[in-house]
Amino acid sequence: MASRCIILICLSLSAVNGVFLELDQDVSIPKGWKHLERLSVNEDIMLTFVLKQQNLDILKEIFYDVSDPDSVNYGKYMSLEQIGVLIQPSAETQKVVQQWLQNHNIANCSSVITKDFVQCIMPVRVAEELLPGAEFHRYTNGHVSIIRSPSLYTVHSDLAKHLDFVSGPHRFPSEKMALKYYESKWKAANWQFHLGVTPSIVRKRYNLTASDVASFENSSQAVSQFLEQYFHPADLAEFMKLFGGGFEHRSQVDRIVGTQGSGKAGLEASLDVEYIMSTGANISTWIFSTPGRHESQEPFLEWMLLLNNMSSIPLVQSISYGDYEDSLSVAYMERISTEFMKAGVRGVTILFSSGDDGAGCKHVSKDVNVFSPQFPASSPYVTTVGGTSFKNPFKITYEVTDYISGGGFSNVFPMPDYQVQAVKSYLSTTKKLPPQTYYNISGRAYPDVAALSDNYWIVVNRVPMPWVSGTSASTPVFAGILALINDRRFTKGLPSLGFLNPRLYKLQQQKNDALFDVTEGCHLACIDDQVQGQGFCAAPAWDPVTGWGTPNYPGLLEALGNDK
Numbered sequence: 196m197a198s199r200c201i202i203l204i205c206l207s208l209s210a211v212n213g214v215f216l217e218l219d220q221d222v223s224i225p226k227g228w229k230h231l232e233r234l235s236v237n238e239d240i241m242l243t244f245v246l247k248q249q250n251l252d253i254l255k256e257i258f259y260d261v262s263d264p265d266s267v268n269y270g271k272y273m274s275l276e277q278i279g280v281l282i283q284p285s286a287e288t289q290k291v292v293q294q295w296l297q298n299h300n301i302a303n304c305s306s307v308i309t310k311d312f313v314q315c316i317m318p319v320r321v322a323e324e325l326l327p328g329a330e331f332h333r334y335t336n337g338h339v340s341i342i343r344s345p346s347l348y349t350v351h352s353d354l355a356k357h358l359d360f361v362s363g364p365h366r367f368p369s370e371k372m373a374l375k376y377y378e379s380k381w382k383a384a385n386w387q388f389h390l391g392v393t394p395s396i397v398r399k400r401y402n403l404t405a406s407d408v409a410s411f412e413n414s415s416q417a418v419s420q421f422l423e424q425y426f427h428p429a430d431l432a433e434f435m436k437l438f439g440g441g442f443e444h445r446s447q448v449d450r451i452v453g454t455q456g457s458g459k460a461g462l463e464a465s466l467d468v469e470y471i472m473s474t475g476a477n478i479s480t481w482i483f484s485t486p487g488r489h490e491s492q493e494p495f496l497e498w499m500l501l502l503n504n505m506s507s508i509p510l511v512q513s514i515s516y517g518d519y520e521d522s523l524s525v526a527y528m529e530r531i532s533t534e535f536m537k538a539g540v541r542g543v544t545i546l547f548s549s550g551d552d553g554a555g556c557k558h559v560s561k562d563v564n565v566f567s568p569q570f571p572a573s574s575p576y577v578t579t580v581g582g583t584s585f586k587n588p589f590k591i592t593y594e595v596t597d598y599i600s601g602g603g604f605s606n607v608f609p610m611p612d613y614q615v616q617a618v619k620s621y622l623s624t625t626k627k628l629p630p631q632t633y634y635n636i637s638g639r640a641y642p643d644v645a646a647l648s649d650n651y652w653i654v655v656n657r658v659p660m661p662w663v664s665g666t667s668a669s670t671p672v673f674a675g676i677l678a679l680i681n682d683r684r685f686t687k688g689l690p691s692l693g694f695l696n697p698r699l700y701k702l703q704q705q706k707n708d709a710l711f712d713v714t715e716g717c718h719l720a721c722i723d724d725q726v727q728g729q730g731f732c733a734a735p736a737w738d739p740v741t742g743w744g745t746p747n748y749p750g751l752l753e754a755l756g757n758d759k
């Protein structure tokens with residue numbers, strides 16, 4: 196009797212002692228993924244422990260200080276090692292986590308320069324002891340298999356204050372950014388002549404002349420590829436042979452960081468690298484590749500780990516990846532945003548695509564819908580790129596909204612100071628706004644800028660392919676242009692642009708010709724009685740569809756190529 200009591204007390208104590216680090220994380224199995232099996236206890240899995248950092252208020256202050264063109268500290272960036280000294284977890288945090296892992300005989304671990312991530316391999320039995328509540332299962336989408344837990348994990352309360360979250364149990368890799376290839380449109384269109392977007396058309400529209408190519412050997416830029424996206428060097432070479440006429444460019448990637456699979460080339464990977472190297476011409480280009488080396492990895496987090504663990508990385512990063520905010524825990528989004536700040540403090544410019552479903556739509560209850568913002572597009576610490584099309588698809592004309600262009604207001608991140616004036620002005624001067632119940636005007640509004648996102652030609656698996664569309668296309672185009680501006684700055688001995696937004700929004704308060712304002716067209720949203728498929732509309736100056744607009748290279752260089 197007594198022993199049973201003791202067992203009961205033990206059970207209830209362990210329940211009380213467990214703390215959910217991500218109570219708000221969506222653990223449902225997304226459409227397209229099928230359950231295969233529960234893992235046997237001896238199978239190895241990988242978990243990443245995301246340790247609590249210190250001095251984050253100071254980090255944020257520095258971040259805004261070095262990004263503010265009016266500050267004496269503009270461009271005075273820090274090295275990863277210096278950032279590590281500032282924010283690395285306290286000695287206590289490091290010790291408690293280490294002890295915890297040791298107590299469970301977990302020895303196969305590696306850390307990063309900044310000591311704020313620890314990644315370990317352990318048998319499922321140990322992982323399930325470590326994270327009560329988690330239960331590891333295997334799922335497949337027909338192409339790859341991954342390991343996730345359909346129930347939330349907890350950690351012992353002694354650990355809770357030392358960890359932001361644990362990566363491995365949750366979040367299915369996003370497939371939202373998988374590019375759209377309009378095959379049916381292609382087949383149905385019985386057109387003899389089709390313009391389509393090629394490097395020469397992008398360069399012409401954005402006023403890049405043959406001499407607007409990089410000349411400084413240390414200039415660099417990078418694209419990232421995630422799940423199942425492989426890049427084939429022969430595709431890039433073929434692309435440049437077909438479309439690279441008229442400007443000096445490179446036809447080879449200098450470095451692939453991470454692991455490259457050997458499957459068929461992905462549309463996304465081909466597009467990103469082919470176009471960043473067309474605007475960011477003659478610039479050393481890297482690819483960060485995180486296809487999910489281990490079934491329990493989160494490819495996006497893996498990318499953050501790579502960035503965090505390399506002293507020297509390309510100073511412009513183009514990333515086409517995103518998920519709905521409401522499918523992610525706040526702990527996760529906040530920590531990832533801190534990582535973006537760390538990159539900004541290093542002088543790295545990070546660009547994210549704004550997503551391809553306009554304002555998005557989430558069904559709340561019968562007849563009640565709201566817009567659905569995407570993360571990392573909604574992070575205040577990155578520059579988000581929307582999409583446009585030519586007014587006349589057969590000519591190089593002015594641009595209008597591409598109706599897929601992602602945009603809106605975050606429900607998680609408050610509006611940063613740098614954009615308050617611009618967003619207020621949009622909200623107060625725009626006549627036909629969607630009902631305010633659909634979005635949150637106190638949140639970070641995006642995108643910040645835009646570029647063409649419709650009807651691109653790419654080469655994939657050696658075959659030229661038209662009709663590739665999405666903000667995945669506009670993001671590397673804009674990124675390459677910023678890398679080129681960095682190049683011009685370097686030749687003058689100036690630092691990289693770093694986090695662009697404070698300077699961008701300040702710049703746009705004055706008259707200039709740095710960007711082409713996009714003022715026509717609306718993006719898509721909920722198909723219901725109230726909004727009838729329409730979200731926000733483009734307008735003069737900033738708008739939550741195309742941001743401030745698309746790049747006019749000579750004007751942008753004039754505005755960003757010099758400092759005071």
Ligand SMILES: *[C@@H]1O[C@H](CO)[C@@H](O)[C@H](O)[C@H]1NC(C)=O
Nearest residue numbers: 239240302303304315316317
């Ligand atoms: C750690 O795990 C990796 C991947 O499973 C394995 O290759 C390696 O041998 C392990 N190292 C040790 C010391 O167990």
Ligand SMILES: *[C@@H]1O[C@H](CO)[C@@H](O)[C@H](O)[C@H]1NC(C)=O
Nearest residue numbers: 305306307308313314500504
């Ligand atoms: C970070 O880099 C070091 C040195 O290259 C390496 O030993 C370590 O395994 C890396 N950490 C992770 C988490 O990959």
Ligand SMILES: *[C@@H]1O[C@H](CO)[C@@H](O)[C@H](O)[C@H]1NC(C)=O
Nearest residue numbers: 399400401402708747749750
């Ligand atoms: C750039 O392009 C636009 C439109 O194509 C044109 O109006 C403008 O004059 C061009 N040149 C410069 C230097 O901005």
Ligand SMILES: *[C@@H]1O[C@H](CO)[C@@H](O)[C@H](O)[C@H]1NC(C)=O
Nearest residue numbers: 408409410411412413443477
């Ligand atoms: C291309 O870049 C290299 C340095 O990386 C430079 O030597 C060369 O002059 C550049 N080409 C042009 C046309 O500027």
Ligand SMILES: *[C@@H]1O[C@H](CO)[C@@H](O)[C@H](O)[C@H]1NC(C)=O
Nearest residue numbers: 411412413414507685686688
């Ligand atoms: C270019 O990069 C190399 C390697 O990081 C460095 O040693 C060199 O000083 C850099 N050159 C300039 C001019 O910044």
Ligand SMILES: *[C@@H]1O[C@H](CO)[C@@H](O)[C@H](O)[C@H]1NC(C)=O
Nearest residue numbers: 606607608609610635637638
């Ligand atoms: C609106 O955004 C703020 C952050 O700016 C957030 O605190 C609040 O919860 C959001 N409201 C809703 C209904 O999501």
